[in-house]
Amino acid sequence: MNATSPARLPSRSRGRWTLIALFGVFFGAMALAGVLRFSGWQPTSHRNTGQLLQPPADLRALPPTLADGQPYPWNPNDRTWRILVAPSASCTSECVTLSQGLGKVWQLFGHNADNVEILWLGTPPAEVQGMPALRALRAQPDLRAALPAVDDAAGTPVYVIDPNGFVIMRYAPGFDMAGLRKDLATLLKLK
Template sequence: MNSDPRLSTSPDPSQVRRGRLILVLIFLLFFGTIAAAGILRFSGWQPQGTKVHGEMLRPAVDARAVVPKLASGGNYAWQPAERMWRIAVAPPASCAAVCTQLARDLDVVWQLFGNKADHVEILWIGTLPAGAPATAARRVLQPTPELMRALPRVDDPAGIPVYVIDPNGFVILRYAPGTDPGFIRTDVAKLLKLI
């Protein structure tokens, strides 16, 4: 008789249980992570680095066909090849002190972009307040009906919303009136990393 245990035809019951346990653990690890990811995805959770402070417009408003008019005359072109992001505001004509403060806040936001500031413009749609700081990044546009329609809920009774427009001319973010300018800076800084 051959007494070598390696040639035995019946497996050891403890090894069978151990093998099954390992297989079940691998199954749970694989499908459990997929199930957990699905639960997090459909519950609306997002990693901190992908969250934005503004309202993501879904779908984004396509303003590519709109040809904004500069207040000084002529057209403002989107020019996607320049990879220019825009922060846009369209305050009411009766805006005074609030508009002056908003113009100052947006100027500070623009300055904080540092070497990336060359890729951001501020679009001021309407009359610029008298106390607004002078900045090379600001373009004053006429409030044409086509342009105003491209800005969702622009006539917010709570105040002046702020928008972010991508280099192609899509309005992608809306900030509620009174939003901390630091939040706008944080979100646009993330977008600037894409260029």
């Protein structure tokens, strides 16, 4: 004879179904997270505006030279991030607008502005030559050739270079300056 009373059977069955439901919720959430992770989905707040370069272009072997002839060291210990512009020789009014926008982005970094420099490959427009963060570099064909998709028919792309000398991001011509600021602000938080 079974010692379990008939009144306890529905209670035991309910407890089992509760346990199965808890396992289903837990493992279902994990399965959903795995599917989202491996499908490449990311929340919009975590997406880059610029194109993340895979693999990044390595400029460490191509040290730039400042316009005055002095070498420009990458110096990773300073933790300085760089925005690089490599315009074509025919860039005129577009470059003035671009340089003024980059100057505003640099100013918006506030106390972190000391950790960002703007490198201009060639002669920058006269309108922005006094900007504190602007470093004019000599036109170096080998350095320009190392930049991914530098000769874009749509205009002048902009690049983000990490403190070690790797080009990690590319911004297509006509990009949104707010996106560059957001991406670089995220990178500046990395110490």
